[in-house]
Amino acid sequence: MTPVPFLDLGAAYRELQSEVDAAVARVLASGWYLLGPEVRAFEAEFAAYCGAEHCVALGSGLDAITLSLRGLDIGPGDEVVVPSHTFIATWLGVAATGATPVPVEPDPGTLNLDPARLAAAITPRTRAVMPVHLYGQPADLDAIAEAAGDVPVIEDAAQAHGAHHRAERIGSRYAAAFSFYPGKNLGALGDGGALVTNDAELAERVRLLRNYGSRVKYQHEVKGTNSRLDELQAAVLRVKLSRLDEWNARRRTIAARYLAELSDVDGLVLPEVPAWADPVWHLFVVRTPHRDRLRDLLDTAGVGTLSHYPVAAHRAPAFADAGWPAGSLPLAERAAAEVLSLPMGPHLTDDQVTTVIAAVRAAMAEIGGRAAA
Numbered sequence: 001m002t003p004v005p006f007l008d009l010g011a012a013y014r015e016l017q018s019e020v021d022a023a024v025a026r027v028l029a030s031g032w033y034l035l036g037p038e039v040r041a042f043e044a045e046f047a048a049y050c051g052a053e054h055c056v057a058l059g060s061g062l063d064a065i066t067l068s069l070r071g072l073d074i075g076p077g078d079e080v081v082v083p084s085h086t087f088i089a090t091w092l093g094v095a096a097t098g099a100t101p102v103p104v105e106p107d108p109g110t111l112n113l114d115p116a117r118l119a120a121a122i123t124p125r126t127r128a129v130m131p132v133h134l135y136g137q138p139a140d141l142d143a144i145a146e147a148a149g150d151v152p153v154i155e156d157a158a159q160a161h162g163a164h165h166r167a168e169r170i171g172s173r174y175a176a177a178f179s180f181y182p183g184k185n186l187g188a189l190g191d192g193g194a195l196v197t198n199d200a201e202l203a204e205r206v207r208l209l210r211n212y213g214s215r216v217k218y219q220h221e222v223k224g225t226n227s228r229l230d231e232l233q234a235a236v237l238r239v240k241l242s243r244l245d246e247w248n249a250r251r252r253t254i255a256a257r258y259l260a261e262l263s264d265v266d267g268l269v270l271p272e273v274p275a276w277a278d279p280v281w282h283l284f285v286v287r288t289p290h291r292d293r294l295r296d297l298l299d300t301a302g303v304g305t306l307s308h309y310p311v312a313a314h315r316a317p318a319f320a321d322a323g324w325p326a327g328s329l330p331l332a333e334r335a336a337a338e339v340l341s342l343p344m345g346p347h348l349t350d351d352q353v354t355t356v357i358a359a360v361r362a363a364m365a366e367i368g369g370r371a372a373a
């Protein structure tokens with residue numbers, strides 16, 4: 001069998017090579033490399049794509065999280081509710097402001113923040129709730145907003161470019177932080193991120209923060225930072241944005257095959273998609289208590305996989321001081337032990353998908369045979 005890599009980022013470049021090369025050449029020749037016409041155009045195009053009024057392009061997705069919270073004056077002494085099962089950047093973005101991440105366990109079916117558990121996590125210090133649309137699956141925003149009450153909901157949309165919650169595009173509500181890390185559904189050729197929001201004041205505050213707290217050169221109104229998407233990345237992202245819907249559609253087709261052709265595999269838990277959700281399948285994540293064995297068998301069969309994420313955020317040494325010992329967030333810990341991401345991306349061929357499905361079926365049969373023996 002020809003090996004199937006977990007992800008081939010070069011394929012996206014090969015498809016778009018002439019357009020990307022032209023965009024890069026245009027920026028190089030322009031002599032303008034930061035906060036120029038490409039960033040302004042990308043901000044307008046991505047805001048329109050999301051159905052939001054404002055987009056502020058930033059240096060990374062982590063910065064988009066941190067600066068949107070700082071834009072609301074959230075800092076030491078404040079609490080921000082986050083999912084217990086997420087990429088650690090959600091927690092780190094909160095911690096970077098000096099605020100405390102307060103975890104809520106996931107819904108066992110979708111692995112997204114469980115709205116039924118949210119009210120119990122809200123205290124007088126809660127200044128924001130940050131759901132994550134993990135794996136490109138929209139979180140239950142209606143139920144989350146209801147439980148959050150007056151507390152603003154800032155979405156970590158780093159994995160959900162183009163996803164829909166009912167008829168709404170992710171990013172069209174109050175505020176959402178996006179990442180353009182190369183492997184994301186909309187990925188740059190380096191780091192990048194953005195805040196998308198309908199709050200003009202928040203957008204303006206984050207614009208200040210990203211550029212040394214300055215609107216006019218050498219006039220510094222607040223203690224800002226340096227977090228600017230550069231013109232090269234913006235020009236490349238404009239090319240890729242034009243393909244995002246097509247590429248997300250291809251991801252949906254692949255996910256539909258995985259869901260249909262793996263549904264009868266004993267011992268394998270497939271992602272659950274609520275009727276109101278239209279996910280964009282940033283990742284296709286299966287679960288089994290025999291995760292490590294499945295990973296090894298797939299590796300031997302030449303199928304690349306990864307775990308997102310193998311260590312729960314509260315169990316990372318980085319959060320050893322946060323007071324969440326082993327066993328304190330059992331659903332997140334179990335997810336970390338059981339999740340495995342199958343190859344997924346717009347450039348995966350039908351034959352590669354067939355190979356992955358056959359390899360997963362064979363591996364699970366072998367694991368099941370052993371468990372029974």
Ligand SMILES: *Cc1c(COP(=O)(O)O)cnc(C)c1O
Pocket residue numbers: 060061062063086087089090132156158159178179180181191192193
């Ligand atoms: C990628 C990601 C981030 C961080 O984005 P960067 O651009 O890598 O800083 C934050 N949250 C989630 C859920 C992510 O997947």
